[in-house]
Amino acid sequence: MDPETSITRHNNFRSFVQGLMLLFRCATGEAWPSIMLSCVKGRRCDPRAQKPEGEACGSNLAYAYFVSFIFFCSFLMLNLFVAVIMDNFDYLTRDSSILGAHHLDEFVRIWAEYDPNATGKIHYTEMYDMLKNMDPPLGFGNKCPNRLAYKKLIRMNMPVDGDGKVNFTTTLFALIRENLSIKVRSAEEMDQADEELRETVKKIWPLQAKKMLDILIPRNDELSKGKLTVGKIYAGLLILENWRTTRFGQIESAGVPVSI
Structure with a gap:
């Protein structure tokens, strides 16, 4: 050295x-x-x-x-x-409106607050509050007008069981479908769109589709006239809100005092 x-x-x-x-x-x-x-x-x-x-x-x-x-x-x-x-x-610079994996984690976390026992189901009114408290794109956000939220829920149209509860998987898939516009058409063509989507899922996941298909995309008979769905509930609420707005508008234009 x-x-x-x-x-x-x-x-x-x-x-x-x-x-x-x-x-x-x-x-x-x-x-x-x-x-x-x-x-x-x-x-x-x-x-x-x-x-x-x-x-x-x-x-x-x-x-x-x-x-x-x-x-x-x-x-x-x-x-x-x-x-x-x-x-x-x-x-x-990431666009927060693009649905990503972190949004799914947020959905699971917020759902757990309304379903602490992990039953996989919550009441449809709690589901509405949850989506209002969840930021877009998966949720509605607390600034979303009620009418717009009602219209989205009408398109999602998840089935409601006898206790008035909706399923976790059905709700999540309906939100993803609504956000990404997967086979979303007018009300007259939604039955056909559902069947096309069911066939697509069968081709992509032939094994898993046998167990999960009816949960992801409920059959048309579960959404028939005799079955209660989220779409029917919030369609009624939307009609009621429009009637109230129109009714009170007519009363105010006529100069009649409104008492509630």
């Missing part, structure tokens, strides 16, 4: 660990040219190298080795830096 050079007792290639620490120091850019010049041909040998006295050590390959090593480390750090910037840029 030559104390006058950069290869010293603490800065050398004697062992794998010491060599790794030296290369890490070079990667930070600290005095790597001096370390490179200390490894070129013509330097004195370490006594432990068991070289004949007077024979020089080192190699001119040190120039190529250290320059390529520094270039590789700089290239790697630059790519890491760019990757971090691009990842943050993508996060900041």
Whole structure:
């Protein structure tokens, strides 16, 4: 070891660990040219190298080795830096209206607040409150007008059981279908659209469709006239709200005081 050079007792290639620490120091850019010049041909040998006295050590390959090593480390750090910037840029410019996996996690979390026993069902009135408290695109948001929320629920039209409750999977799939406009048509063509969607699901997931198909897309007989659905409930509420608006408007235009 030559104390006058950069290869010293603490800065050398004697062992794998010491060599790794030296290369890490070079990667930070600290005095790597001096370390490179200390490894070129013509330097004195370490006594432990068991070289004949007077024979020089080192190699001119040190120039190529250290320059390529520094270039590789700089290239790697630059790519890491760019990757971090691009990842943050993508996060900041991400369109929040596009449905993603994190929205599904939010739906599960908020549903659990209304269904603490994990029964997989909640009352349709709780479902409405839940969607109003859930931000778009999966939810409606607390600023969504009641009429617009009613119209979305009418299109979703999930079946309601005897206790007035809706199913978790049915509600989630209906929300995804409404948000992504999957086979969403006018009221007269929705039965045909449901059948087409059922056939599509069967082709994509032939095994899972046997168990989940009726839950994802309820049969038309479950949405028939004798069955209670979310669409029918909120269609009635929408008619009632329109009647109230029209009725009170006529009374106010006639100058008759309104008493509630």
